[in-house]
Amino acid sequence: MRTTKIDRVKRDYxxxxxxxxxxxxxxxxxxxxxxxxxxxxxxxxxxxxxRNIDGIEVxxxxxxxxxxxxxxxxxxxxxxxxxxxxxxxDVVTEGDPASWKHDPFGADIIxxxxxGRGTNDTKGNLSCMITAVQSILEDRESFTGKIILCIPxxxxxxxxxxxxxxxxxxxxxxxxxxxxxxxxxxxCVAQRGALRIKITVKGKMAHGAISWSGxxxxxxxxxxxxxxxxxxxxxxxxxxxxxYLKWPSITPTILRSPVSGDAQINVIxxxxxxxxxxRTVPNQDHQDxxxxxxxxxxxxKREDADFQVEYDVIEDRPATETAQDDPVVKAVYDxxxxxxxxxxxxxxxxxxxxxxxxHVHGVPIVTTGAGDRDIPHQINEYVEIEELGxxxxxxxxxxxxxxxxxxxxxxx
Numbered sequence: 001m002r003t004t005k006i007d008r009v010k011r012d013y014x015x016x017x018x019x020x021x022x023x024x025x026x027x028x029x030x031x032x033x034x035x036x037x038x039x040x041x042x043x044x045x046x047x048x049x050x051r052n053i054d055g056i057e058v059x060x061x062x063x064x065x066x067x068x069x070x071x072x073x074x075x076x077x078x079x080x081x082x083x084x085x086x087x088x089x090d091v092v093t094e095g096d097p098a099s100w101k102h103d104p105f106g107a108d109i110i111x112x113x114x115x116g117r118g119t120n121d122t123k124g125n126l127s128c129m130i131t132a133v134q135s136i137l138e139d140r141e142s143f144t145g146k147i148i149l150c151i152p153x154x155x156x157x158x159x160x161x162x163x164x165x166x167x168x169x170x171x172x173x174x175x176x177x178x179x180x181x182x183x184x185x186x187x188c189v190a191q192r193g194a195l196r197i198k199i200t201v202k203g204k205m206a207h208g209a210i211s212w213s214g215x216x217x218x219x220x221x222x223x224x225x226x227x228x229x230x231x232x233x234x235x236x237x238x239x240x241x242x243x244y245l246k247w248p249s250i251t252p253t254i255l256r257s258p259v260s261g262d263a264q265i266n267v268i269x270x271x272x273x274x275x276x277x278x279r280t281v282p283n284q285d286h287q288d289x290x291x292x293x294x295x296x297x298x299x300x301k302r303e304d305a306d307f308q309v310e311y312d313v314i315e316d317r318p319a320t321e322t323a324q325d326d327p328v329v330k331a332v333y334d335x336x337x338x339x340x341x342x343x344x345x346x347x348x349x350x351x352x353x354x355x356x357x358x359h360v361h362g363v364p365i366v367t368t369g370a371g372d373r374d375i376p377h378q379i380n381e382y383v384e385i386e387e388l389g390x391x392x393x394x395x396x397x398x399x400x401x402x403x404x405x406x407x408x409x410x411x412x
Contacts, residue, residue, distance in 0.1 A: 024119055030156070089152070186373075191355065192280060192348070244347050
């Protein structure tokens with residue numbers, strides 16, 4: 001007997017809540033100095049879970065020691081498009097556990113909320129995408145093409161997992177990707193780029209009371225930071241406010257002087273270092289921005305013969321934007337309207353996701369999922385358990401709509 005919609009929704013809800021609890025209770029913070037401080041246990045659990053679902057071919061690929069990607073492939077046996085769901089297994093540090101009201105890895109459910117590191121970002125959404133595909137298979141829903149479940153490591157750092165996934169060719173034939181992150185089930189079609197730069201100014205160490213015998217790098221770094229603030233305002237005037245991503249920004253984060261060794265109040269340091277967390281909008285060119293920063297250095301050098309600076313680009317992730325009429329966006333938008341029973345909201349992702357590198361590879365991406373957008377990485381992280389059920393149905397519906405679209409993006 002075919003499962004009714006009410007029975008299916010109840011079944012999927014119970015499954016996604018249980019799976020989220022199981023995953024949150026497996027710590028997967030990357031701690032390179034601690035035995036087992038990686039994603040391995042969580043990834044192995046996911047792989048075993050997928051192997052117990054009929055119709056999913058499971059692959060486990062080690063990205064680095066103790067850090068495996070998990071890939072699940074569902075092949076309909078019919079020619080068609082390939083849809084990718086992406087959700088990572090790593091989570092950020094919980095910080096001081098004593099600061100939490102609830103065990104950060106307890107997954108306690110209180111007043112309709114599940115608490116714990118990863119409930120929101122993004123083990124809850126990882127559970128939603130797995131449960132949605134299990135639901136499609138169990139109910140023998142008709143669809144064409146393939147579904148790939150991409151479950152990588154290291155999203156919270158250098159994104160080694162998704163890079164490895166792409167290098168191994170898994171993304172080559174993907175026609176659209178749903179990035180499963182906490183976005184309050186909004187349809188996010190854009191995300192800010194990230195350009196991380198380390199700047200080091202060289203000076204000459206000397207006694208603070210005999211300043212003329214040294215070269216103080218701090219004065220020079222102050223001029224750089226002041227000039228970067230002006231550059232930020234200029235970029236905002238040029239590019240304006242993006243409808244979903246707001247303003248481009250240049251943010252000095254770490255400021256260290258001396259760079260190494262002990263700081264002392266009566267010593268001019270040898271070096272001063274800062275890091276920049278630059279967030280860009282889709283119409284900004286990163287190389288052009290780097291050239292403008294180099295121009296700042298060149299001008300300061302012309303003014304000051306003792307000015308010496310070095311910089312390194314630590315990470316370069318472009319901003320992304322997918323057209324609202326792209327088939328994967330249309331499928332998610334239509335599914336959200338159907339499941340939420342209201343017109344969905346378009347939005348953007350304030351930070352970068354694994355979807356950045358899929359976008360660079362030529363895969364259209366859209367980001368959506370359960371969870372308050374402001375909760376990731378906070379103490380007392382949580383997700384509304386009712387929203388987990390809703391998101392599972394959204395993913396389920398979006399997959400069927402995308403895979404069963406005709407060439408014009410309409411359901412066949």
